[in-house]
Amino acid sequence: MGAGMQVRGRVLSVASECVPLVKTGGLADVVGALPAALGRMGWEMRVLMPAYRALRPRLSAMREVWTEDGLFGGTGTVFLGEVAGISVMLLDAPHLYDREGGPYAGPAGDWADNAERFAALSWVGARMAREGIEGWKADVLHAHDWQAGFAPAYLAYGGTGGVGSVITVHNIAFQGWADAGRIGALRLPREAFHPAALEYYGGLSSLKAGLVTADRITTVSPTYATELLRPEYGMGLQGVIAARGADVSGILNGVDTDVWSPEAEPVPYSVKSLKGKAANRAALCAEFGLDVPSGPLAIVVSRLTDQKGIDLLPAVVPDFVAAGGALLVLGSGDPALEGAMRGLESRFPRRVGVRIGYDEGLSHRMFAGADAVLVPSRFEPCGLTQMYGLRYGTVPVVAAVGGLADTVIHASPAALSAGVATGVQFHPTDAIAFGQALRQLCALHANPALWGVVQKNAMRHPVGWETSAAAYAALYDGLAR
Numbered sequence: 407m408g409a410g411m412q413v414r415g416r417v418l419s420v421a422s423e424c425v426p427l428v429k430t431g432g433l434a435d436v437v438g439a440l441p442a443a444l445g446r447m448g449w450e451m452r453v454l455m456p457a458y459r460a461l462r463p464r465l466s467a468m469r470e471v472w473t474e475d476g477l478f479g480g481t482g483t484v485f486l487g488e489v490a491g492i493s494v495m496l497l498d499a500p501h502l503y504d505r506e507g508g509p510y511a512g513p514a515g516d517w518a519d520n521a522e523r524f525a526a527l528s529w530v531g532a533r534m535a536r537e538g539i540e541g542w543k544a545d546v547l548h549a550h551d552w553q554a555g556f557a558p559a560y561l562a563y564g565g566t567g568g569v570g571s572v573i574t575v576h577n578i579a580f581q582g583w584a585d586a587g588r589i590g591a592l593r594l595p596r597e598a599f600h601p602a603a604l605e606y607y608g609g610l611s612s613l614k615a616g617l618v619t620a621d622r623i624t625t626v627s628p629t630y631a632t633e634l635l636r637p638e639y640g641m642g643l644q645g646v647i648a649a650r651g652a653d654v655s656g657i658l659n660g661v662d663t664d665v666w667s668p669e670a671e672p673v674p675y676s677v678k679s680l681k682g683k684a685a686n687r688a689a690l691c692a693e694f695g696l697d698v699p700s701g702p703l704a705i706v707v708s709r710l711t712d713q714k715g716i717d718l719l720p721a722v723v724p725d726f727v728a729a730g731g732a733l734l735v736l737g738s739g740d741p742a743l744e745g746a747m748r749g750l751e752s753r754f755p756r757r758v759g760v761r762i763g764y765d766e767g768l769s770h771r772m773f774a775g776a777d778a779v780l781v782p783s784r785f786e787p788c789g790l791t792q793m794y795g796l797r798y799g800t801v802p803v804v805a806a807v808g809g810l811a812d813t814v815i816h817a818s819p820a821a822l823s824a825g826v827a828t829g830v831q832f833h834p835t836d837a838i839a840f841g842q843a844l845r846q847l848c849a850l851h852a853n854p855a856l857w858g859v860v861q862k863n864a865m866r867h868p869v870g871w872e873t874s875a876a877a878y879a880a881l882y883d884g885l886a887r
C-alpha cells in the first residue's frame with residue numbers, strides 16, 4: 407500500500423497457489439496480483455496458503471504468528487513473511503504439505519487426502535479471520551476456488567466474528583469432491599447435510615460449500631457469471647449459482663502490465679512503433695527453426711487439455727499452413743494432445759514448432775514475436791493469454807466464451823469500419839468455426855493497413871488491474887461491517 411494512504415479495510419485471501427511461489431494456472435497469477443492492486447485502493451491484503459515443500463525459505467522477514475495442535479492429524483504453524491511485496495502467511499503442516507510433487511498430486515496421482523489438506527487451510531483461514539492475528543483483524547475473507555471453499559462454511563457454521571466472505575470461482579470444473587462419510591472429520595455440521603446446504607450428489611463438495619455459505623460470489627468474467635447458470639458450463643452447480651441471484655457477479659482479471667510489457671522484451675516496441683516486433687519475430691522463427699512465414703505467425707501457450715480446444719488444431723493447421731501461416735505451441739498436459747502436437751510438428755517441420763513443457767521466458771518471447779495468439783477454448787472463465795496478446799499487439803483469435811468474449815472485440819465489418827476491432831472471435835468451438843476464423847486472420851494479416859489498426863487497437867485496450875481492483879474494492883466495502 408502507498409505510504410500515508412488511509413486503510414479502507416483488511417482482507418485475508420485464502421488460496422492454494424500464489425505467484426511467485428507456486429503456480430499451476432491463472433489462479434496463481436490472480437492471487438499474486440490482487441494484493442498490490444487492492445493495496446492501491448486502500449485495501450490491505452494478506453495471502454494465506456500452504457507451506458508446500460521448500461517454500462518457507464522463500465519468504466523474507468518471516469516470523470511465527472499462529473500455531474494449532476490437532477490440525478487434521480498434526481500441528482499447523484503459520485509463518486508471516488514477504489515475497490515480491492506480498493504479505494504471505496504460510497501454513498506449515500508437514501503431515502499435509504511436506505511432500506514430493508505438485509500442490510494437488512504426487513507421482514501416483516491426486517493425493518487421497520486432498521479434502522483434509524485444503525479443509526485444514528480453510529479452517530485456519532476462517533479462524534484467523536474470526537479471531538485476528540496479533541491484532542490484525544480481517545474485515546473480509548476472500549476464498550479462491552474449491553481449495554478454500556470450506557473457509558466461508560466454517561465462518562457460517564462456527565461464527566463469522568463479523569467477517570464478511572467472498573468466494574471467487576476461477577474454474578467451476580474443479581469442485582473438491584469428498585465422501586459424505588467424511589463430514590464429521592472435515593469439521594462440518596451433520597445437520598447441514600441436505601441439498602440446500604452441504605450435500606452434493608450424495609457427497610460433499612468444498613466448492614459448493616463455499617457457494618452456499620459465502621456472502622458474495624464472484625467469478626472472473628461477466629460472461630462466465632451468466633454462462634454458469636447453464637448446465638453445460640455450471641457442471642452440476644448451475645442451480646446453486648442461480649439460487650444466489652444478485653449475490654453473484656463477474657469481475658475480469660487483469661494482467662501485470664510491468665511484467666507483460668512489449669517495452670521490456672529483448673527488442674522493445676510499443677504502440678507508437680511496432681518496428682521492434684519484426685526483429686522479435688525473426689528471432690523467434692530462428693529459435694524454433696522455422697521458415698519466416700509470409701502469412702501470420704500464430705502461437706498457443708496453454709495447458710494442453712480438452713478445455714482449451716487443443717484437439718481442434720490438427721484439423722485446422724493444414725489449411726492454415728497452406729495459406730502461408732505458421733504455428734508455435736508451448737504447453738504440456740494430456741499425453742495424447744502432446745503427441746498430436748508433436749505429430750503436427752513432424753508433418754510441417756518448417757511451419758510448426760512445438761515445445762512440451764512450462765517456460766515463462768519462452769512464452770514472453772513468443773508473445774513478443776508472434777502475430778496472433780490462438781485460444782480455442784470450450785469454456786474459459788477469464789483467460790490470460792488473450793490479454794497478453796492484446797498488450798503485445800499479438801492479435802487474439804478466440805472462441806467466444808467466458809472472459810474471451812468479454813476482452814476481445816471481434817473484427818466484424820461494423821467493428822472494422824468503426825476502427826475498434828482488437829481480434830477475431832468464433833463460435834461454436836469447433837473446427838469449422840475455428841478454420842473460418844483462421845481464414846479471417848490470414849485475410850486481415852494480408853492487408854497491412856487494416857492489420858496495423860487492429861494491432862494498435864489491441865495494444866491500447868486496457869488489460870491492467872485498475873478497473874477490476876476498483877470493482878473488488880467496492881465489493882469489499884459492501885461487506886465490511
Ligand code: ADP
Binds near residue numbers: 789
Ligand atoms: P488456466 O488457468 O486455465 O490454465 P489462464 O489463461 O487463465 O488458463 O492462465 C494460464 C497461465 O499459465 C497464463 O499465465 C499462461 O501464460 C501460463 N501458461 C500456461 N502454460 C504455459 C507454459 N507451458 N509455459 C509458460 N506459461 C504457461
